[in-house]
Amino acid sequence: MKKLLNDPNQLVSDFLDGFTAVHTSQLKRLPNSNVVVRKQPKTDKVGVISGGGSGHEPAHAGYVGHGMLDAAVCGEVFTSPGADQFLAAIEAANQGKGVLLVIKNYNGDRMNAEMAMEMAEAQGIQTEMVVVNDDVAVADPAQRRGIAGTVLVHKIAGACAETGASLTKVKEVAEKAISRIRSMSVALTPCSLPGVDQPSFALAEDEMEVGIGIHGERGMYREKVAPSQEIAKLLVSKVAAELPGSDPLAVLINGMGSTPLVEQYSFARDVLAELDKQSYKIHATYVGDYMTSLDMAGISLTLFVVDDELAPYLQAEARTVQWQS
Amino acid sequence: MKKLLNDPNQLVSDFLDGFTAVHTSQLKRLPNSNVVVRKQPKTDKVGVISGGGSGHEPAHAGYVGHGMLDAAVCGEVFTSPGADQFLAAIEAANQGKGVLLVIKNYNGDRMNAEMAMEMAEAQGIQTEMVVVNDDVAVADPAQRRGIAGTVLVHKIAGACAETGASLTKVKEVAEKAISRIRSMSVALTPCSLPGVDQPSFALAEDEMEVGIGIHGERGMYREKVAPSQEIAKLLVSKVAAELPGSDPLAVLINGMGSTPLVEQYSFARDVLAELDKQSYKIHATYVGDYMTSLDMAGISLTLFVVDDELAPYLQAEARTVQWQS
Structure with a gap:
């Protein structure tokens, strides 16, 4: 199938270079990673991060900024980012008040995010995760996938974090949103x-x-x-x-x-x-x-x-x- | 070809209903027309309008609002709106300082816009037109089509009009932009x-x-x-x-x-x-x-x-x- 690209294996990296070049006043790419972060991080707040496979743009990098995410982890197309990538995002988003991960309900994303959380906790960074499962096409709630509703969770959790709320509170509000x-x-x-x-x-x-x-x-x-x-x-x-x-x-x-x-x-x-x-x-x-x-x-x-x-x-x-x- | 629609002949009208319902705080549809206008028109400024066939969304209705257009005329898909539609937009956009029409270089659009301008002038509404011809794929500058660069003309002309500049000045600035x-x-x-x-x-x-x-x-x-x-x-x-x-x-x-x-x-x-x-x-x-x-x-x-x-x-x-x- 025809695509506007150079090497398919470089597409996500080329996207990240272009995205952060075009929005250079607001965003930057962490060195040696596929993580997009705010250029001017806000201090004294809970970090909120999200991510997953690419191919869903503007999700998730398009939601990094004031009032929403602190970092987005961009895997290869339709492929979970590795735990090291999630960890880099957690470290960048942590301002001492801990980090909430907003993860869509896919096994790969959950597994890699959980591994990264363990590594972060070992460094003394508090982390929590919420799992979005809004897709009612799947009958079993435990198996429900995270789809477009995830963006509304970014908005709610991000806005709550921006008020200076605790990690416990931001997580509670995000879970309330997910349930609705x-x-x-x-x-x-x-x-x-x-x-x-x-x-x-x-x-x-x-x-x-x-x-x-x-x-x-x-x-x-x-x-x-x-x-x-x-x-x-x-x-x-x-x-x-x-x-x-x-x-x-x-x-x-x-x-x-x-x-x-x-x-x-x-x-x-x-x-x-x-x-x-x-x-x-x-x-x-x-x-x-x-x-x-x-x-x-x-x-x-x-x-x-x-x-x-x-x-x-x-x-x-x-x-x-x-x-x- | 599969489309998400009801009756193809109603698509533009259905779009306009949906667009103005979703953005009801900012925009409205003029009754009995395919014209989108600001809900709260700004007085004491030159009106800036644009339009043409539909199928180019977000152009042109997506550019109606503070700092850009006062009205967008939405023809059927890839079809010039009639002179009556341009006239309705001119009348709505006129705040007593005249109206600038930003038209892409297509015969149908130009002809209908010109007819509407004559009708408006007969009512005592001052009008001017600029024609966007940014597409260098066509060798002859007189035949060059208006394409995406038109949006930048909306931005420039709209911002100039917002300062309270005269119709002569807004037209001059728009033409300067078009030439670049x-x-x-x-x-x-x-x-x-x-x-x-x-x-x-x-x-x-x-x-x-x-x-x-x-x-x-x-x-x-x-x-x-x-x-x-x-x-x-x-x-x-x-x-x-x-x-x-x-x-x-x-x-x-x-x-x-x-x-x-x-x-x-x-x-x-x-x-x-x-x-x-x-x-x-x-x-x-x-x-x-x-x-x-x-x-x-x-x-x-x-x-x-x-x-x-x-x-x-x-x-x-x-x-x-x-x-x-």
Whole structure:
């Protein structure tokens, strides 16, 4: 598959060089690593870091900055970063108040993050981890993957940390957010990995894949492509069925990579109409490419039950490449 | 080709409903039109409007707001809006100091905009037009198309208008910017239009199209896909050859729709290295989807020779959906 790149094995490194060169006033790359950190770290706060495989840009490097992350660890495409990379990020993010790791629920990410935490604790750095598992396409909650809703956890945990809260408090708030964030996705096309000749799966011209993850894997089932209004109804019903509580909702509609904004906002109209029909109150709506899967065409819907404690964190100032509020 | 939509003929209207619903605190849709305006218009300034066919999102509606546009006219996909739509935007944007139209160099857009200007003048509204023709892929300057560089004209003209400058002055500054902005694009894949079964052209798996526009049209020529570094070298040499002057450059690297950010920033690295090799000074760099062509995979490079008069307009505060500075 055609790509705009030099050596597929150098793509992530080339990306990091470009990303930190373009945003040089805000960000830098740690030497000899695939870790992006703030150029002017804020002291006297808990560090919040995230990461995982690349190919999800703007996640996670696009969320490093005031009000969100202190560091992002960027593995190879769809591949967990090693424990040494997580450790470098923990060390950089630690300002003496400890570090929270926001990890998506994948075995590789969890294992490497946990190893890094043990190494950091051995150095006397306090660490905690929260695991995001927002994807309701998977029935068993323990097996649920972390997808686009992870970005909302970055926002909440980052804003809480920015207030000077303790590691215990930041972790507690992040876990509260995680328990209220649910997502599900559909794809119209698979994605194609750099250096690989075949797309990640095959879909007929009249089919869509329902319940996909963000790593080009097959979904739960496939069916005939439906109009936007029906896809909106499907995702709203699946996601809303798993929501706790009845506070107002934050809605995140996330393009998977090659879904044009003209389609994303048209879909947003259909989602908002469906939620209105079901009498949900809307706290905020976000639309765009927040957590992609390379060049996949598709969309995910995330619903987040916001309460009076969480709303100010969601609204708080953030100055990152992707999220500015 | 599969799309996330309901009726292809309703896509632009559905987009506008979704876009203005999601950004309801900042923007609204004029009744019975495809025009997006600021919700809180600023008085005592020249109005700046733009528009053209849809399918280029976030252009143009994503640039409506403080510091950039007062209104965006959204035609059907790749189709000029009618004169009545331009007129509605002019009327909405007029605060008594006149209105500048920023139009891309396409016959349909120019003709309809000119008709609207005549109708507005008959109502006593002063209007002026500037025509953006940044695409150096076309040899004859009179035939050059307006592509991604148009967004920089929005930024400059919008910032100048925000200072309270006269219509004559805003037009003069916009024309100065236009004379210093040059662009060129390559595509790895064509795009596909809503409701149309075929892609806009055919490209072999090992080919790229050089010198494409933003409407799915064929480029100037095609050749074997090259590594990112060679494409960077090609575009830098073609664009730089047409630049006037030697002031520092603003660089805009624009994804055509389905080019992942991981590739865009990797390409940015190669462009910046090439410019550095040629001893250009860089004033600012922007990377992302600014002016797309639906789901086309490809990239455009825009170089803008900035001087001491224009630099403050480029840096001035803007609060729009896509451009926040």
